[in-house]
Amino acid sequence: xxxxxxxxxxxxxxxxxxxxxxxxxxxxxxxxxxxxxxxxxxxxxxxxxxxxxxxxxxxxxxxxxxxxxxxxxxxxxxxxxxxxxxxxxxxxxxxxxxxxxxxxxxxxxxxxxxxxxxxxxxxxxxxxxxxxxxxxxxxxxxxxxxxxxxxxxxxxxxxxxxxxxxxxxxxxxxxxxxxxxxxxxxxxxxxxxxxxxxxxxxxxxxxxxxxxxxxxxxxxx
Amino acid sequence: xxxxxxxxxxxxxxxxxxxxxxxxxxxxxxxxxxxxxxxxxxxxxxxxxxxxxxxxxxxxxxxxxxxxxxxxxxxxxxxxxxxxxxxxxxxxxxxxxxxxxxxxxxxxxxxxxxxxxxxxxxxxxxxxxxxxxxxxxxxxxxxxxxxxxxxxxxxxxxxxxxxxxxxxxx
Numbered sequence: 211x212x213x214x215x216x217x218x219x220x221x222x223x224x225x226x227x228x229x230x231x232x233x234x235x236x237x238x239x240x241x242x243x244x245x246x247x248x249x250x251x252x253x254x255x256x257x258x259x260x261x262x263x264x265x266x267x268x269x270x271x272x273x274x275x276x277x278x279x280x281x282x283x284x285x286x287x288x289x290x291x292x293x294x295x296x297x298x299x300x301x302x303x304x305x306x307x308x309x310x311x312x313x314x315x316x317x318x319x320x321x322x323x324x325x326x327x328x329x330x331x332x333x334x335x336x337x338x339x340x341x342x343x344x345x346x347x348x349x350x351x352x353x354x355x356x357x358x359x360x361x362x363x364x365x366x367x368x369x370x371x372x373x374x375x376x377x378x379x380x381x382x383x384x385x386x387x388x389x390x391x392x393x394x395x396x397x398x399x400x401x402x403x404x405x406x407x408x409x410x411x412x413x414x415x416x417x418x419x420x421x422x423x424x425x426x427x428x429x430x431x
Numbered sequence: 432x433x434x435x436x437x438x439x440x441x442x443x444x445x446x447x448x449x450x451x452x453x454x455x456x457x458x459x460x461x462x463x464x465x466x467x468x469x470x471x472x473x474x475x476x477x478x479x480x481x482x483x484x485x486x487x488x489x490x491x492x493x494x495x496x497x498x499x500x501x502x503x504x505x506x507x508x509x510x511x512x513x514x515x516x517x518x519x520x521x522x523x524x525x526x527x528x529x530x531x532x533x534x535x536x537x538x539x540x541x542x543x544x545x546x547x548x549x550x551x552x553x554x555x556x557x558x559x560x561x562x563x564x565x566x567x568x569x570x571x572x573x574x575x576x577x578x579x580x581x582x583x584x585x586x587x588x589x590x591x592x593x594x595x596x597x598x599x600x601x
Binding site (some may be wrong): 224 | 451454455486500537541573575578
Protein backbone atom coordinates (compact mmCIF):
# COMPACT_ATOMS: atom_id res chain seq x y z
CA UNK A 211 0.00 0.00 0.00
CA UNK A 212 1.34 3.42 -0.87
CA UNK A 213 0.84 6.68 1.05
CA UNK A 214 -2.16 7.82 -0.94
CA UNK A 215 -3.91 4.48 -0.55
CA UNK A 216 -3.39 4.58 3.20
CA UNK A 217 -4.78 8.12 3.41
CA UNK A 218 -7.73 7.15 1.26
CA UNK A 219 -8.43 4.16 3.47
CA UNK A 220 -8.43 6.40 6.55
CA UNK A 221 -10.63 9.07 4.98
CA UNK A 222 -13.21 6.72 3.52
CA UNK A 223 -13.64 4.94 6.80
CA UNK A 224 -13.95 8.20 8.70
CA UNK A 225 -16.53 9.43 6.21
CA UNK A 226 -18.65 6.33 6.64
CA UNK A 227 -18.37 6.43 10.41
CA UNK A 228 -19.12 10.15 10.56
CA UNK A 229 -22.27 9.67 8.56
CA UNK A 230 -23.47 7.06 11.02
CA UNK A 231 -22.15 8.96 13.99
CA UNK A 232 -24.61 9.04 16.82
CA UNK A 233 -23.00 11.95 18.53
CA UNK A 234 -25.06 12.98 21.44
CA UNK A 235 -26.03 16.37 20.12
CA UNK A 236 -25.89 18.13 23.39
CA UNK A 237 -27.10 21.65 23.39
CA UNK A 238 -24.53 24.23 24.25
CA UNK A 239 -26.52 25.09 27.33
CA UNK A 240 -26.18 21.53 28.63
CA UNK A 241 -22.44 21.81 28.21
CA UNK A 242 -22.48 25.16 29.97
CA UNK A 243 -24.31 23.57 32.87
CA UNK A 244 -21.79 20.73 33.11
CA UNK A 245 -18.98 23.28 33.18
CA UNK A 246 -20.70 25.44 35.75
CA UNK A 247 -20.02 22.78 38.39
CA UNK A 248 -17.54 24.03 40.94
CA UNK A 249 -14.00 22.77 41.41
CA UNK A 250 -14.86 20.50 44.32
CA UNK A 251 -17.84 18.96 42.52
CA UNK A 252 -15.65 18.07 39.54
CA UNK A 253 -13.31 15.99 41.69
CA UNK A 254 -13.49 12.25 42.30
CA UNK A 255 -15.09 11.21 45.62
CA UNK A 256 -11.76 9.98 47.04
CA UNK A 257 -10.16 13.34 46.32
CA UNK A 258 -13.17 15.22 47.67
CA UNK A 259 -12.84 13.21 50.88
CA UNK A 260 -9.11 13.90 51.07
CA UNK A 261 -9.63 17.65 50.65
CA UNK A 262 -12.49 17.82 53.15
CA UNK A 263 -10.62 15.67 55.68
CA UNK A 264 -7.49 17.80 55.21
CA UNK A 265 -9.45 21.02 55.68
CA UNK A 266 -11.17 19.71 58.82
CA UNK A 267 -7.81 18.55 60.20
CA UNK A 268 -6.20 21.95 59.66
CA UNK A 269 -9.19 23.85 61.07
CA UNK A 270 -9.40 21.55 64.09
CA UNK A 271 -5.65 21.90 64.61
CA UNK A 272 -5.87 25.69 64.46
CA UNK A 273 -8.81 25.75 66.89
CA UNK A 274 -6.94 23.50 69.32
CA UNK A 275 -3.52 25.13 69.11
CA UNK A 276 -4.30 28.85 68.91
CA UNK A 277 -5.65 29.14 72.52
CA UNK A 278 -2.60 27.26 73.78
CA UNK A 279 -0.29 29.81 72.15
CA UNK A 280 -2.43 32.71 73.39
CA UNK A 281 -3.24 31.65 76.92
CA UNK A 282 -1.35 28.55 77.98
CA UNK A 283 2.03 28.73 76.32
CA UNK A 284 4.05 28.87 79.55
CA UNK A 285 2.56 25.70 80.96
CA UNK A 286 1.98 23.78 77.73
CA UNK A 287 3.87 20.65 76.75
CA UNK A 288 6.23 22.15 74.18
CA UNK A 289 6.93 18.80 72.52
CA UNK A 290 3.25 18.37 71.75
CA UNK A 291 2.75 22.02 70.86
CA UNK A 292 5.61 22.30 68.37
CA UNK A 293 5.09 18.83 66.86
CA UNK A 294 1.37 19.42 66.36
CA UNK A 295 1.94 22.95 65.02
CA UNK A 296 4.46 21.77 62.45
CA UNK A 297 2.22 18.88 61.48
CA UNK A 298 -0.77 21.18 60.93
CA UNK A 299 1.41 23.68 59.08
CA UNK A 300 2.76 21.02 56.69
CA UNK A 301 -0.77 19.69 56.08
CA UNK A 302 -1.98 23.22 55.35
CA UNK A 303 0.88 23.80 52.88
CA UNK A 304 0.12 20.49 51.12
CA UNK A 305 -3.57 21.40 50.96
CA UNK A 306 -2.88 24.84 49.50
CA UNK A 307 -0.54 23.30 46.92
CA UNK A 308 -3.21 20.77 45.97
CA UNK A 309 -5.97 23.36 45.61
CA UNK A 310 -3.64 25.62 43.64
CA UNK A 311 -2.85 22.69 41.35
CA UNK A 312 -6.55 21.94 40.75
CA UNK A 313 -7.30 25.59 40.11
CA UNK A 314 -4.34 25.94 37.69
CA UNK A 315 -5.44 22.87 35.73
CA UNK A 316 -9.00 24.17 35.48
CA UNK A 317 -7.71 27.49 34.08
CA UNK A 318 -5.45 26.02 31.42
CA UNK A 319 -5.99 27.24 27.85
CA UNK A 320 -6.51 24.09 25.79
CA UNK A 321 -6.41 26.09 22.56
CA UNK A 322 -2.64 26.67 22.68
CA UNK A 323 -0.23 24.39 20.71
CA UNK A 324 -0.13 20.81 21.92
CA UNK A 325 3.46 20.67 23.16
CA UNK A 326 3.14 23.98 24.97
CA UNK A 327 -0.11 23.00 26.70
CA UNK A 328 1.12 19.56 27.66
CA UNK A 329 4.37 20.95 29.08
CA UNK A 330 2.38 23.39 31.20
CA UNK A 331 0.02 20.66 32.35
CA UNK A 332 2.89 18.39 33.33
CA UNK A 333 4.56 21.21 35.25
CA UNK A 334 1.35 21.80 37.19
CA UNK A 335 0.80 18.09 37.80
CA UNK A 336 4.37 17.74 39.03
CA UNK A 337 3.28 19.78 42.04
CA UNK A 338 1.88 16.47 43.27
CA UNK A 339 5.46 15.43 43.98
CA UNK A 340 5.92 18.54 46.13
CA UNK A 341 2.75 17.64 48.03
CA UNK A 342 4.09 14.14 48.65
CA UNK A 343 7.43 15.58 49.80
CA UNK A 344 5.74 17.95 52.24
CA UNK A 345 3.65 15.14 53.68
CA UNK A 346 6.73 12.94 54.12
CA UNK A 347 8.28 15.60 56.33
CA UNK A 348 5.52 14.99 58.85
CA UNK A 349 6.81 11.52 59.61
CA UNK A 350 9.16 12.29 62.56
CA UNK A 351 6.57 14.60 64.15
CA UNK A 352 4.39 11.57 64.84
CA UNK A 353 7.18 10.23 67.05
CA UNK A 354 7.69 13.39 69.13
CA UNK A 355 4.26 14.83 69.92
CA UNK A 356 3.80 12.57 72.98
CA UNK A 357 7.14 13.41 74.58
CA UNK A 358 7.08 15.17 77.94
CA UNK A 359 9.45 16.35 80.62
CA UNK A 360 8.53 13.43 82.89
CA UNK A 361 9.43 10.91 80.22
CA UNK A 362 12.81 12.47 79.59
CA UNK A 363 13.82 12.93 83.23
CA UNK A 364 12.51 9.66 84.62
CA UNK A 365 12.65 7.38 81.60
CA UNK A 366 14.92 4.36 81.44
CA UNK A 367 17.92 4.05 79.13
CA UNK A 368 16.00 1.40 77.20
CA UNK A 369 13.10 3.75 76.59
CA UNK A 370 15.43 6.55 75.51
CA UNK A 371 17.31 4.27 73.16
CA UNK A 372 14.09 2.99 71.61
CA UNK A 373 12.69 6.50 71.28
CA UNK A 374 15.91 7.85 69.81
CA UNK A 375 16.04 4.97 67.31
CA UNK A 376 12.44 5.49 66.18
CA UNK A 377 12.69 9.28 65.92
CA UNK A 378 16.10 9.26 64.23
CA UNK A 379 14.94 6.53 61.83
CA UNK A 380 11.81 8.48 60.90
CA UNK A 381 13.79 11.71 60.52
CA UNK A 382 16.38 10.12 58.25
CA UNK A 383 13.65 8.42 56.21
CA UNK A 384 11.63 11.66 55.92
CA UNK A 385 14.66 13.69 54.82
CA UNK A 386 15.71 10.98 52.38
CA UNK A 387 12.23 10.89 50.84
CA UNK A 388 12.06 14.68 50.77
CA UNK A 389 15.30 14.93 48.84
CA UNK A 390 14.74 11.88 46.61
CA UNK A 391 11.10 12.23 45.53
CA UNK A 392 12.07 13.93 42.31
CA UNK A 393 11.30 13.59 38.65
CA UNK A 394 14.80 12.28 37.89
CA UNK A 395 14.21 9.23 40.13
CA UNK A 396 10.99 8.21 38.39
CA UNK A 397 12.56 5.02 37.00
CA UNK A 398 13.78 3.80 40.41
CA UNK A 399 11.99 0.75 41.75
CA UNK A 400 11.15 2.36 45.13
CA UNK A 401 9.71 5.40 43.33
CA UNK A 402 7.47 3.28 41.13
CA UNK A 403 6.37 1.27 44.17
CA UNK A 404 5.59 4.41 46.16
CA UNK A 405 3.62 6.01 43.33
CA UNK A 406 1.97 2.90 41.94
CA UNK A 407 -1.62 3.65 42.96
CA UNK A 408 -4.41 4.55 40.58
CA UNK A 409 -4.29 8.17 41.73
CA UNK A 410 -0.66 8.46 40.68
CA UNK A 411 -0.99 6.83 37.26
CA UNK A 412 -1.73 10.09 35.37
CA UNK A 413 1.34 11.70 36.97
CA UNK A 414 3.59 8.80 36.04
CA UNK A 415 2.27 8.89 32.48
CA UNK A 416 2.69 12.66 32.39
CA UNK A 417 6.35 12.08 33.17
CA UNK A 418 6.54 9.64 30.27
CA UNK A 419 5.02 12.29 28.04
CA UNK A 420 7.62 14.79 29.23
CA UNK A 421 10.29 12.44 27.90
CA UNK A 422 8.51 12.41 24.53
CA UNK A 423 8.36 16.22 24.54
CA UNK A 424 12.07 16.40 25.34
CA UNK A 425 12.81 14.09 22.41
CA UNK A 426 10.77 16.35 20.14
CA UNK A 427 12.68 19.37 21.41
CA UNK A 428 16.00 17.67 20.70
CA UNK A 429 14.94 17.24 17.06
CA UNK A 430 13.90 20.91 17.10
CA UNK A 431 17.42 21.93 18.15
CA UNK B 432 -16.35 36.98 21.45
CA UNK B 433 -19.46 37.78 23.42
CA UNK B 434 -20.61 35.52 26.19
CA UNK B 435 -24.04 34.06 26.93
CA UNK B 436 -26.45 33.01 24.20
CA UNK B 437 -24.15 34.21 21.46
CA UNK B 438 -21.46 31.86 22.77
CA UNK B 439 -23.89 28.97 22.88
CA UNK B 440 -25.05 29.58 19.32
CA UNK B 441 -21.45 29.81 18.15
CA UNK B 442 -20.64 26.60 19.94
CA UNK B 443 -23.57 24.75 18.40
CA UNK B 444 -22.63 25.96 14.94
CA UNK B 445 -18.97 25.15 15.52
CA UNK B 446 -19.65 21.65 16.74
CA UNK B 447 -22.05 20.95 13.93
CA UNK B 448 -19.53 22.11 11.32
CA UNK B 449 -16.43 20.55 12.82
CA UNK B 450 -17.69 17.56 14.80
CA UNK B 451 -15.62 15.35 12.47
CA UNK B 452 -12.41 16.71 14.01
CA UNK B 453 -13.45 15.73 17.52
CA UNK B 454 -14.60 12.35 16.33
CA UNK B 455 -11.42 11.54 14.39
CA UNK B 456 -9.19 12.51 17.30
CA UNK B 457 -11.32 10.49 19.72
CA UNK B 458 -11.14 7.54 17.38
CA UNK B 459 -7.34 7.68 17.31
CA UNK B 460 -7.03 7.83 21.09
CA UNK B 461 -9.86 5.58 22.29
CA UNK B 462 -10.61 2.08 21.13
CA UNK B 463 -13.82 1.66 23.08
CA UNK B 464 -16.99 3.38 21.99
CA UNK B 465 -18.02 4.47 25.50
CA UNK B 466 -14.59 6.01 26.11
CA UNK B 467 -14.90 7.86 22.82
CA UNK B 468 -18.25 9.34 23.79
CA UNK B 469 -16.82 10.47 27.14
CA UNK B 470 -13.81 11.95 25.43
CA UNK B 471 -15.91 13.79 22.83
CA UNK B 472 -18.07 15.22 25.61
CA UNK B 473 -14.95 16.39 27.46
CA UNK B 474 -13.67 17.97 24.24
CA UNK B 475 -16.96 19.81 23.74
CA UNK B 476 -16.82 21.12 27.29
CA UNK B 477 -13.27 22.40 26.78
CA UNK B 478 -14.23 23.97 23.43
CA UNK B 479 -17.05 25.81 25.18
CA UNK B 480 -14.67 26.88 27.93
CA UNK B 481 -11.96 28.06 25.50
CA UNK B 482 -14.29 29.80 23.03
CA UNK B 483 -13.91 33.31 24.52
CA UNK B 484 -10.13 32.96 24.13
CA UNK B 485 -10.24 31.94 20.47
CA UNK B 486 -7.54 33.80 18.55
CA UNK B 487 -8.79 34.71 15.07
CA UNK B 488 -5.27 34.67 13.64
CA UNK B 489 -5.55 30.87 13.59
CA UNK B 490 -7.92 28.84 11.44
CA UNK B 491 -10.86 27.48 13.39
CA UNK B 492 -9.85 23.93 12.46
CA UNK B 493 -6.31 24.51 13.79
CA UNK B 494 -7.69 25.75 17.08
CA UNK B 495 -10.14 22.85 17.33
CA UNK B 496 -7.43 20.29 16.58
CA UNK B 497 -5.33 21.79 19.35
CA UNK B 498 -8.13 21.48 21.87
CA UNK B 499 -9.16 18.01 20.73
CA UNK B 500 -5.58 16.70 20.82
CA UNK B 501 -4.74 18.36 24.13
CA UNK B 502 -7.84 16.92 25.77
CA UNK B 503 -7.31 13.50 24.16
CA UNK B 504 -3.69 13.28 25.30
CA UNK B 505 -4.64 14.24 28.86
CA UNK B 506 -7.63 11.90 28.85
CA UNK B 507 -5.45 9.10 27.47
CA UNK B 508 -3.24 9.36 30.54
CA UNK B 509 -6.19 8.65 32.80
CA UNK B 510 -7.29 5.55 30.91
CA UNK B 511 -6.01 2.04 31.38
CA UNK B 512 -3.62 1.15 28.58
CA UNK B 513 -5.59 -2.10 28.19
CA UNK B 514 -8.45 -0.18 26.66
CA UNK B 515 -6.19 1.48 24.13
CA UNK B 516 -4.77 -1.65 22.53
CA UNK B 517 -6.66 -2.81 19.48
CA UNK B 518 -5.78 -6.42 18.71
CA UNK B 519 -6.08 -7.71 15.19
CA UNK B 520 -8.96 -10.10 15.52
CA UNK B 521 -8.26 -13.77 14.97
CA UNK B 522 -10.38 -14.01 11.92
CA UNK B 523 -8.65 -11.10 10.30
CA UNK B 524 -5.27 -12.67 11.09
CA UNK B 525 -6.30 -15.83 9.27
CA UNK B 526 -7.48 -14.12 6.15
CA UNK B 527 -5.14 -15.16 3.37
CA UNK B 528 -6.40 -12.99 0.59
CA UNK B 529 -4.77 -9.86 1.94
CA UNK B 530 -3.58 -8.69 -1.46
CA UNK B 531 -7.00 -9.07 -2.96
CA UNK B 532 -7.85 -6.51 -0.38
CA UNK B 533 -9.76 -7.02 2.79
CA UNK B 534 -10.21 -3.34 3.42
CA UNK B 535 -11.34 -4.19 6.92
CA UNK B 536 -8.07 -5.91 7.67
CA UNK B 537 -6.01 -3.09 6.23
CA UNK B 538 -7.93 -0.66 8.34
CA UNK B 539 -7.35 -2.78 11.43
CA UNK B 540 -3.66 -2.86 10.65
CA UNK B 541 -3.64 0.91 10.38
CA UNK B 542 -5.60 1.29 13.62
CA UNK B 543 -3.29 -1.18 15.33
CA UNK B 544 -0.30 0.82 14.15
CA UNK B 545 -1.81 4.07 15.43
CA UNK B 546 -2.76 2.48 18.75
CA UNK B 547 0.85 1.44 19.34
CA UNK B 548 2.26 4.92 18.79
CA UNK B 549 3.03 7.21 21.70
CA UNK B 550 0.72 10.16 22.37
CA UNK B 551 2.59 12.75 20.31
CA UNK B 552 3.39 10.49 17.35
CA UNK B 553 -0.27 9.50 17.34
CA UNK B 554 -1.22 13.17 16.96
CA UNK B 555 1.26 13.62 14.11
CA UNK B 556 0.11 10.59 12.12
CA UNK B 557 -3.51 11.64 12.57
CA UNK B 558 -2.80 15.09 11.14
CA UNK B 559 -0.74 13.58 8.37
CA UNK B 560 -3.57 11.20 7.43
CA UNK B 561 -5.90 14.19 7.39
CA UNK B 562 -3.69 15.75 4.73
CA UNK B 563 -2.65 18.71 6.85
CA UNK B 564 0.35 20.65 5.56
CA UNK B 565 3.56 20.59 7.59
CA UNK B 566 3.00 24.26 8.39
CA UNK B 567 -0.45 23.59 9.81
CA UNK B 568 0.78 20.54 11.73
CA UNK B 569 3.50 22.77 13.13
CA UNK B 570 0.91 25.34 14.23
CA UNK B 571 -1.22 22.72 15.92
CA UNK B 572 1.63 20.92 17.63
CA UNK B 573 3.92 23.87 18.34
CA UNK B 574 6.78 22.50 16.21
CA UNK B 575 8.89 23.92 13.41
CA UNK B 576 8.08 22.82 9.85
CA UNK B 577 11.42 21.00 9.52
CA UNK B 578 10.82 19.11 12.77
CA UNK B 579 7.36 18.11 11.57
CA UNK B 580 8.91 16.86 8.31
CA UNK B 581 11.51 14.78 10.16
CA UNK B 582 9.03 13.32 12.61
CA UNK B 583 6.31 12.56 10.07
CA UNK B 584 8.92 11.00 7.77
CA UNK B 585 10.03 8.60 10.51
CA UNK B 586 6.49 7.56 11.32
CA UNK B 587 5.67 7.07 7.65
CA UNK B 588 8.71 4.81 7.25
CA UNK B 589 7.52 2.69 10.16
CA UNK B 590 4.02 2.58 8.73
CA UNK B 591 5.28 1.48 5.32
CA UNK B 592 7.45 -1.19 6.94
CA UNK B 593 4.45 -2.45 8.89
CA UNK B 594 2.32 -2.76 5.78
CA UNK B 595 5.06 -4.39 3.71
CA UNK B 596 5.92 -6.76 6.59
CA UNK B 597 2.28 -7.80 6.80
CA UNK B 598 2.23 -8.30 3.04
CA UNK B 599 5.25 -10.58 3.30
CA UNK B 600 3.70 -12.55 6.18
CA UNK B 601 0.65 -13.40 4.11
